[in-house]
Amino acid sequence: MGKADFLSPKAIGNRIKAKGLQKLRWYCQMCQKQCRDENGFKCHCMSESHQRQLLLASENPTKFMDYFSDEFKRDFLELLRRRFGTKRVHNNIVYNEYISHREHVHMNSTQWETLTDFTKWLGRKGLCKVDETPKGWYVQYIDRDPETIRRQEEQARKKKQELDDEERSAKFIEEQVRRGRDHKETEENPVYTELKRENEEEKVTFNLSVGSAVAGPSKSSSALGASALKAAAAASTSSSVKRKESSSGSDSRGEKKKKSALEEIIEVMEERKKQSVRTDYWLQNNIVVKVVTKRLGEKYHKKKAVITEVREKYTAVVKMVDSGDKLKLDQNHLETVIPAPGKRVLILNGPYRDTEAVLEGIDEKNFSATLTLDSGHQKGKTVGIAYEDFSKLA
Structure with a gap:
């Protein structure tokens, strides 16, 4: 029986059945033939063409x-x-x-x-x-x-070049601002010197040129100017006498006055008031910090490092404790490290800034610690410092 015509209903039905996927169990990979049912697959396995393919495969199956x-x-x-x-x-x-x-x-x-x-x-x-x-x-x-690798390397190189250009421009702007600020301070800040008189006998006089200030003075204005000159001369005479007496008294006590105890206390209080002002930067050399940014990957996240250099107050060059790698990080990407009790720490902010201390205990409720100062004029004093204001010394 011959095949049905191409446009006959049987041929069209066969093409519709053959379209799409059939069951994998009725597929012969060697002959690349898909059968629709078990009977068709059985007939195919008994065919001469399939037997020839099996003989070829049996000669070298691994190939x-x-x-x-x-x-x-x-x-x-x-x-x-x-x-x-x-x-x-x-x-x-x-x-x-x-x-x-x-x-x-x-x-x-x-x-x-x-x-x-x-x-x-x-x-x-x-x-x-x-x-x-x-x-x-x-x-x-x-x-x-x-x-693809070349394109990725090119993109990384361009990105690095853009970052370098931005850093150079930022450094140039900061340098210009610093120069302008320094120049302005040198111009605006006055220089104060001590008042000295070479000759104690010299009188202090005031030159009030009232007549020159008014064109064509009258008699009443000239009389007023004369009386003002007399009053000024009398005042200058009395002031010179007082100054002479005070200078003679000071000579008897000595040229320079020694500071009293009250003045020394006031100076200490003023210095402490200056130190008590908190700052928004806390980075210091030779302290242990922890990397908190996730941008560098899991290799550096939550790992400890030692600050080797502080740049422009807010940037630090750190050396990783584990791997020894050196990184340049902003202080927002770092946090302080609290050591075990008995270890030495450095106070980074507040009235005891730059003071070394020993950690005595930790107050978890108030997020602070008890420190004993180990340097400065208040050595031995016990103070309470917040967690973020001190860190472990390397």
């Missing part, structure tokens, strides 16, 4: 398996790269999209028995990043294309 495995791997990775890029995706989603193509290589003809084995093999070979979750295995394609 055919390696060929099908390479085809499956190449098509799978090509679909993963083209469809999903470097995104993290479930392996079953990629596999379902791969087998939707009718002429795909079936997994039962490859060296991998299951999709999980194939996913693990991709991870071992470094072709993809794989991780197991409660929902299953996820894969992420690793793009090692030379053009």
Whole structure:
């Protein structure tokens, strides 16, 4: 019985049945033929063409398996790269999209028995990043294309160059502002000197030129100017006498006065008042800090470091304790470290700034600690300092 015509109902029905996917158990990979039912698959296995393919495969079975495995791997990775890029995706989603193509290589003809084995093999070979979750295995394609690597390096170089340009411009602006501020301070700040008189006998006189200020003075104005001159002369005479008496008295006591106890107390209070003013910067050299920013990755997050250099009050160059790497960080990316009781710390802010101390105890309710000052004129004094105002000494 011959085949039905192309436009006959039977031929059209056969094409409709053959369209789309059929059951995998009735597919012959060697002959690349899909059967619709068990009877058709049985007839195909008994056919002469299928027997010839089996004889070819029996001569070198590993050759055919390696060929099908390479085809499956190449098509799978090509679909993963083209469809999903470097995104993290479930392996079953990629596999379902791969087998939707009718002429795909079936997994039962490859060296991998299951999709999980194939996913693990991709991870071992470094072709993809794989991780197991409660929902299953996820894969992420690793793009090692030379053009892609070159493009990423070019973007990283441009970004680094832009950051360097921004840092240079910021430093230039800060330098200009500092120069302008210093120049302004030197011009505006007056210089105060001690009042000295070379000759104690010299009289202090005031030259009040009242007549020169008025054009064509009258008699009454001239009389008023004369009386003002007389009063000024009398006042200057009395002031010179008083100054002479005070200068003679001071000569008898000594040229320079010694500071009294009250004046010394006032100076100490003023100095402490200046020191008690809190500042918004606290970085100091040779203290231990902790990196709190996540931008640098898990390698440096929550790791301890030692400040080796402070730049412009708000930036520090730190050396990591574990790896020894050197980083340049802002103070917002760092926090202080509280050591064990008995360890030495450095006070970073407040009235006892730059004072070394010994940690005695920690008050968790008030977020503070009890310190014993170990330097300065108040050595031995016990004070309470907040957590953020002191840190461990390196």
